[in-house]
Amino acid sequence: MSFLRKYLLAAVGVCIVCTLIISYNCSCESGNGLLKDAQVSLSTTKRPLPETFLLVAIMSSPNESAVRAVVRDTWLKLTQKGPSVIQHMFPIGVKGSSETMRSLLEEENKLHGDIALVDDLEEAYSNLALKTLKTMEYAYQNFRFQYILKVDSDSFVRLGAFLKALKDIQHPRLYWGFLDGRAKPIRKGKWREGDWMLCDRYLPYQLGGGYLLSYELVRFLALNARLFKMYKNEDVSVGAWLAGNDYPTVMEFRC
Numbered sequence: 662m663s664f665l666r667k668y669l670l671a672a673v674g675v676c677i678v679c680t681l682i683i684s685y686n687c688s689c690e691s692g693n694g695l696l697k698d699a700q701v702s703l704s705t706t707k708r709p710l711p712e713t714f715l716l717v718a719i720m721s722s723p724n725e726s727a728v729r730a731v732v733r734d735t736w737l738k739l740t741q742k743g744p745s746v747i748q749h750m751f752p753i754g755v756k757g758s759s760e761t762m763r764s765l766l767e768e769e770n771k772l773h774g775d776i777a778l779v780d781d782l783e784e785a786y787s788n789l790a791l792k793t794l795k796t797m798e799y800a801y802q803n804f805r806f807q808y809i810l811k812v813d814s815d816s817f818v819r820l821g822a823f824l825k826a827l828k829d830i831q832h833p834r835l836y837w838g839f840l841d842g843r844a845k846p847i848r849k850g851k852w853r854e855g856d857w858m859l860c861d862r863y864l865p866y867q868l869g870g871g872y873l874l875s876y877e878l879v880r881f882l883a884l885n886a887r888l889f890k891m892y893k894n895e896d897v898s899v900g901a902w903l904a905g906n907d908y909p910t911v912m913e914f915r916c
Contacts, residue, residue: 713748715808718800722753749775751777752777793895794898835875839872840868841868842863864901866899
């Protein structure tokens, strides 16, 4: 009788342990299922990025609202192409900006929807190379495009002629503009490039009135941004950053 009692107690103990193990596994699977469902829900509700063939990044200062208005009312209206072909943005750094300035920029963006507020960029003339790089990062993170045209706010682009010329020379690694490969580094004055040691001349670069980069090159800049050295000249910087890439040499465009 004692043996039978011990046997029954052992059997009951085994049943209890098995029940606990099964219950634990079921609860874990249920929890994992909820986690997976949450992950699927998040992935399916992620905002799709706007898509376009050509993204135009127009560089301006925070207080140049009047200049931006002129750009919107002039050459940005010279094409009838829709947003699937052309979209534009005005990237502006707001780090360290006053509440008043940020409020004005947000109001302008509500009205036009084209101000790209870059939170980790402080606007300064000495930060132009950094602003260019941050613009490429912002474009890569917030748009899907084939090409980006970076222009200054005082440039005037004939968009129709530009698009026609671009479609004739499309390339997945296109760096296109007015190429300069002869300039000597500035060694005196406020534009002195004291850290330029790569060559006795600047590496070939596109002059800054306007130049175009393909998505693949923008992706390269965005993903490697933390590795790049900043030079005082923004256009020289871009040429140096891209120097090791295999891109076709296209000498010039007239826009």
